[in-house]
Amino acid sequence: MKRVAILSYDGCWAMGVFSVTDFFRIVALLEQHLGLTQRYAVDVLSADGAAVYAASGHKIQPDAAITDTGHYDLLVIPPIEGVRLAAGFTPEPHVLTWLAARREAGTHLLAMTTGVCFLAAAGFAQHQLLATHWAYARQLKKCYPASQFVTQQPFLQSGGIWSTGTLNGSFDALLEILAQERGDQFSQLCATHLLVSGPERLNPILPGHRNHCDELMLRLQGWIELHHAKTLTIERMAREVGLAERTLKRRFQQATQLSPNLYTQKVRIDKAKKLLLATDLSVKAIAYEVGYENVSFFVRLFKTHTEQTPAQWRTCKVAITS
Structure with a gap:
């Protein structure tokens, strides 16, 4: 079974967290209807296992702390609220250390829009382009001059690191990951059930x-x-x-x-x-x-x-x- 982790933290966008949990819920429903073995288990994590407060102020109760878990195949980092990013938000050092350990162990990383600041702060992507939200590319470049940020792409991928320019781009990245693991037909079928956009626009x-x-x-x-x-x-x-x-x-x-x-x-x-x-x-x-x-x-x-x-x-x- 593939293990997926979603890193929740104070100031993250809740829709980033729950769009991923809902994506894999759709995957599980399709697996059930097609008589396939369930392939994915999803955990929402926080730095210490305690509840965090999303950008909206709503509480997110994680399943575990980052230090209480083993290996994950995919780690998703939801976006940080832009106001906080502009105010100087930087990821906590012990979270970056944990990310580095996961990366060293072979975990693939998916950073959603402004969540790319975690990748830049950890120094994972100094020699590749990173997609991010158009409104914060300049701010991110100022904070992380060693990284290159682009804003016109739904997602970019290189060496097991994924970054996205939009929320829909995050679904695109997940669908491509799914295609690599589950096959093209299954991923296409999942895309048609997402209700994010008409099929001709995906x-x-x-x-x-x-x-x-x-x-x-x-x-x-x-x-x-x-x-x-x-x-x-x-x-x-x-x-x-x-x-x-x-x-x-x-x-x-x-x-x-x-x-x-x-x-x-x-x-x-x-x-x-x-x-x-x-x-x-x-x-x-x-x-x-x-x-x-x-x-x-x-x-x-x-x-x-x-x-x-x-x-x-x-x-x-x-x-x-x-």
């Missing part, structure tokens, strides 16, 4: 392809994901980021391990997966929705990427009830 689950620090290519990836249904040519992409076409193709391949055209295909197929699971649209309508006018070509491409036809993919659709 970011793609493409594990590993944001694992780089080329900020310009990250911006282009986001642009492709936003405009995937339009006609996207190398010329148009190059114009968007101000590069020569040859330079664009080289940098994109180096950063993502995919060509720009193949990445566009993967984004479109991912969007189609979600629509197949979450809607009753026809395969023809979905093909058009994600950017393909030729439905036969779309079906062949879908099968190339998934080894299933769109109709076969749709058969894994289940209804979740509470």
